[in-house]
Amino acid sequence: MNNLCVEELSVSLGGKPILSNLSANFKGGQFTAILGPNGTGKTTLLKAMMGIIPYKGTVVTRSGSESIPVSRFSYLCQLNKSPSQLTVIEMVLLGLVSQLTWRVNEEQQLLAENMLKSLGLLAMSTQRFSALSGGQQQMVAMAQALISKPKILLLDEPTSALDLRHQVQVLDLAKQYTSDSGAVTVAVLHDLSLAARYSDQLLLLNNGSVVASGEPKLVLRPDLLEQVYQVEVDVGCCNQGHWHVTPTRPTPSYNQDRKIT
Numbered sequence: 001m002n003n004l005c006v007e008e009l010s011v012s013l014g015g016k017p018i019l020s021n022l023s024a025n026f027k028g029g030q031f032t033a034i035l036g037p038n039g040t041g042k043t044t045l046l047k048a049m050m051g052i053i054p055y056k057g058t059v060v061t062r063s064g065s066e067s068i069p070v071s072r073f074s075y076l077c078q079l080n081k082s083p084s085q086l087t088v089i090e091m092v093l094l095g096l097v098s099q100l101t102w103r104v105n106e107e108q109q110l111l112a113e114n115m116l117k118s119l120g121l122l123a124m125s126t127q128r129f130s131a132l133s134g135g136q137q138q139m140v141a142m143a144q145a146l147i148s149k150p151k152i153l154l155l156d157e158p159t160s161a162l163d164l165r166h167q168v169q170v171l172d173l174a175k176q177y178t179s180d181s182g183a184v185t186v187a188v189l190h191d192l193s194l195a196a197r198y199s200d201q202l203l204l205l206n207n208g209s210v211v212a213s214g215e216p217k218l219v220l221r222p223d224l225l226e227q228v229y230q231v232e233v234d235v236g237c238c239n240q241g242h243w244h245v246t247p248t249r250p251t252p253s254y255n256q257d258r259k260i261t
């Protein structure tokens with residue numbers, strides 16, 4: 001069983017505290033969404049878990065009794081349109097970089113083609129990555145993140161550029177991969193309804209600390225969301241049992257430094 005555990009994690013950037021004493025546990029086979037307002041430290045948390053920024057505290061990974069090497073992590077960073085001159089299939093193959101030699105073998109080629117097929121992108125495989133739209137680039141980045149079959153999958157706003165159909169397609173794929181492989185999947189999402197639909201667990205951050213965690217119905221409390229996001233919300237559950245959150249208007253007394261209880 002894979003597991004990722006963060007204990008008393010603190011991060012300062014540019015001399016400013018960003019995360020303080022943050023603890024959380026992420027289980028294999030589960031999809032966790034990290035939520036919270038802009039600038040609250042969600043990306044910083046993913047980067048600390050990836051080990052690409054310095055932090056205090058501990059990040060422990062386990063696969064049975066072994067720790068998980070960073071080569072078994074995949075990190076999809078926030079969308080930043082890329083001018084890369086590689087083709088689409090070459091970009092996907094980059095996800096296997098630690099296994100590649102001078103020549104891509106047939107098995108690796110097939111794997112990359114199948115990843116593209118599962119996202120409906122196979123017809124684009126020989127196109128230049130730089131010629132794709134932002135949303136298409138984001139889906140190719142998802143294929144790149146999944147091709148190595150990571151044990152830890154960290155996704156930073158993986159659906160930010162996608163239309164409704166592609167949001168569902170990408171998150172279905174990530175969710176299916178997570179339950180089939182037993183990987184630990186942690187995704188930063190701003191769409192709370194989408195997060196509730198796909199997540200086993202939500203982790204709500206505010207000002208660099210966890211203010212709530214657990215099943216969607218426990219975290220998506222209107223009073224809590226209104227305090228954290230400073231916006232009035234309607235929270236409901238539809239006939240299919242999916243929770244949805246609709247922001248209605250900013251709270252009249254916006255106060256950035258308000259303490260969350």
Ligand SMILES: Nc1ncnc2c1ncn2[C@@H]1O[C@H](COP(=O)(O)OP(=O)(O)OP(=O)(O)O)[C@@H](O)[C@H]1O
Pocket residue numbers: 013014016018036037038039040041042043044045
């Ligand atoms: N390299 C850096 N040096 C100094 N401050 C930084 C650096 N990177 C990020 N920060 C600050 O850290 C804070 C948290 O940033 P982070 O990107 O983790 O937020 P976030 O919750 O992911 O936000 P968003 O939802 O807008 O993507 C922000 O105030 C940001 O300005």
